[in-house]
Amino acid sequence: MTPPTGQIAVPGAGDVPFAPKLRFTSNVISSLAAVADLICLLLAGPVAALIYDQLIGLPYDESIHTTAAIIAGVNFFLIRLSRDAYSSPLARGGEAHQGGVLDYVIASVLVVATIWQLGMLDTFSRGVILAYVVTVLALLFVSTYALRGAIALLVKAGYIGQRIVIYGADEQISQRALTLLDVARLPYLSIVGVADGRKTRVDVDGHARAPFIGGLDAVVELARRGEVDQVLIALPKITQERLDEILADLAEVAVDICLILRESVELTTRYDLKFIGNVPTLALWQRPIRDWHGILKAVEDRGLALLGILFLSPLLIATALAIRFTSPGPILFVQRRFGFNNVEIEVLKFRSMYVDKGDATGAERTTRNDNRVTPVGRIIRRLSIDELPQLFNVLRGDMSIVGPRPHATHMKVGDAYYFDAVKGYSARHRVKPGITGLAQVRGLRGEIDTIEKARKRVEYDRYYIDNWSLALDFRIIVETAFKVVWDKDVY
Incomplete structure (x- = not known):
C-alpha cells in the first residue's frame, strides 16, 4: 500500500510497498528538487531564444547573454542554499519549493542591477533578458507540480519511500505522533505500525490508525526483511538509560532512529522547529507575512488599490451621486473596526442606510x-x-486587498461579542484586515448568525494567515468577482 499525495498510508505490519533492488529514502528528494531547478535554468535558454526569434528576431550577442544567465543561475542557487530551501522541499504541500520563483526574481534583479551599474546595459538585448527571465519563472512554477507528480510515481513504484515504525504505543502519544506526521503532508511516508515492549500498557484495539506490531524484536525482524526504514521513538518521559537500551536492541539492523521531542507529542499547539544559532527551539507562534513576503504584500496592496481606484473611478463617482440625490446625509459611512494587532481603525464604506437608522457600533446585524x-x-x-x-483604506495602510474581514468593535454573533464567542478569534488580527478574504469566497460572505458559522469563518481566516502566498491572494480576488455576481445570500 502506498500513500497518495498529501496523505499517510497505514498498511499492516507485513503489507508494505514493493521494494525494488534500487530504492532510496526521502533524503534523495532534496537532490531531485535541486536537479529540477537546474533543468529549468538549462531548458530556459533554448526556449527563450526560440520565443525571441519568433516574436522579434533581431540579432544579439549570444555569449554575453549566456554569461549573464550563468551568473544569475549561480546567484539563484546561492539564495536557495542560504534559505535552506532544499532541506525539505515537499514539506506542507511543497511551499518551500514554490519559493524558487521569488528567489530567481531576486537573483535576476541583482544581475541586471550589476550590469546597469557597470554601464553595460546597452550591450544587452532587453527582449532576450525579458524572454529568458519570464521563461525561467514559468518553468520554475510548473516544475513544482511536475516534481510532486514525479515523486508520487516513484513512490508508487517503490523507488522512494520512508516506511516508519512509531515506538511508543501509548494511545494518546502514538495518536499525537501520527497527527504530526499527517499535518506534514509528506507523500513518501507510510506508517508500518506502532511498537512497544511494555505489553501490559498497550491498548491493541485502540490503534485504529496504525496496527500494533509488537516489541523491539518485531521491529528488528521487519527491518531485517527490509520492510522498515526508520524508527521514531515517541516516549516523552524516556530516560537516557532506557534510550540506550532501545538503541542497543536496534543496533543490529540498518534503520534510521529518531527521537521525537517531548514537546512535540505533549503540546497540542502547531509548531515549527527553528534554530537560534545552534540551539533548537520550537516556534509555537510566528509573525506571519514577514520580511520579503511583507514587502511583496505591501506592493501588491498599494498597486492593486491604485489600479482599482483609477479603473473604478466612474463607478465610484456614479455611486456617490446616487447616494447624494436619493437620501439625505453623507456619502460615506465611517465605522470603527478592529485592525492589525487588534488596533481600532476607521473603515470607509458608501452609506447604504438611512442616517437616523444606522448603527456605527455594529452591534445590530443587518438582516434580509x-x-x-x-x-x-x-x-x-x-x-x-x-x-x-x-x-x-488600503492606500492609507490600514487594510489589505485580501485578508480577514475587519469586524465592528461591538459586532455580535448570537448573544455574545465575536471576540468572546469564538476561541482564538484574536489570532486573525496578526495581519491587516482585507476588503475580501478566504472566508468570503468559501460561502461565509454576508450575515453570520450562528456560532458555528463564526467559528468556521475564523478557521478560514487563520488558514489564510498561515498559508499566505501571492497565488492565493490572486485566486481569492478572482473568486470574489464570481461571488459578487452569483452569491444570493448577501443583503
Whole structure:
C-alpha cells in the first residue's frame, strides 16, 4: 500500500510497498528538487531564444547573454542554499519549493542591477533578458507540480519511500505522533505500525490508525526483511538509560532512529522547529507575512488599490451621486473596526442606510429586507459596491486587498461579542484586515448568525494567515468577482 499525495498510508505490519533492488529514502528528494531547478535554468535558454526569434528576431550577442544567465543561475542557487530551501522541499504541500520563483526574481534583479551599474546595459538585448527571465519563472512554477507528480510515481513504484515504525504505543502519544506526521503532508511516508515492549500498557484495539506490531524484536525482524526504514521513538518521559537500551536492541539492523521531542507529542499547539544559532527551539507562534513576503504584500496592496481606484473611478463617482440625490446625509459611512494587532481603525464604506437608522457600533446585524437600508443601499450592498471606498483604506495602510474581514468593535454573533464567542478569534488580527478574504469566497460572505458559522469563518481566516502566498491572494480576488455576481445570500 502506498500513500497518495498529501496523505499517510497505514498498511499492516507485513503489507508494505514493493521494494525494488534500487530504492532510496526521502533524503534523495532534496537532490531531485535541486536537479529540477537546474533543468529549468538549462531548458530556459533554448526556449527563450526560440520565443525571441519568433516574436522579434533581431540579432544579439549570444555569449554575453549566456554569461549573464550563468551568473544569475549561480546567484539563484546561492539564495536557495542560504534559505535552506532544499532541506525539505515537499514539506506542507511543497511551499518551500514554490519559493524558487521569488528567489530567481531576486537573483535576476541583482544581475541586471550589476550590469546597469557597470554601464553595460546597452550591450544587452532587453527582449532576450525579458524572454529568458519570464521563461525561467514559468518553468520554475510548473516544475513544482511536475516534481510532486514525479515523486508520487516513484513512490508508487517503490523507488522512494520512508516506511516508519512509531515506538511508543501509548494511545494518546502514538495518536499525537501520527497527527504530526499527517499535518506534514509528506507523500513518501507510510506508517508500518506502532511498537512497544511494555505489553501490559498497550491498548491493541485502540490503534485504529496504525496496527500494533509488537516489541523491539518485531521491529528488528521487519527491518531485517527490509520492510522498515526508520524508527521514531515517541516516549516523552524516556530516560537516557532506557534510550540506550532501545538503541542497543536496534543496533543490529540498518534503520534510521529518531527521537521525537517531548514537546512535540505533549503540546497540542502547531509548531515549527527553528534554530537560534545552534540551539533548537520550537516556534509555537510566528509573525506571519514577514520580511520579503511583507514587502511583496505591501506592493501588491498599494498597486492593486491604485489600479482599482483609477479603473473604478466612474463607478465610484456614479455611486456617490446616487447616494447624494436619493437620501439625505453623507456619502460615506465611517465605522470603527478592529485592525492589525487588534488596533481600532476607521473603515470607509458608501452609506447604504438611512442616517437616523444606522448603527456605527455594529452591534445590530443587518438582516434580509432590513428597513434601515435605502433602495440604493440594497443594490450596492448586493454587489459589494459599498465596500469599494476601502481601497483608500488600503492606500492609507490600514487594510489589505485580501485578508480577514475587519469586524465592528461591538459586532455580535448570537448573544455574545465575536471576540468572546469564538476561541482564538484574536489570532486573525496578526495581519491587516482585507476588503475580501478566504472566508468570503468559501460561502461565509454576508450575515453570520450562528456560532458555528463564526467559528468556521475564523478557521478560514487563520488558514489564510498561515498559508499566505501571492497565488492565493490572486485566486481569492478572482473568486470574489464570481461571488459578487452569483452569491444570493448577501443583503
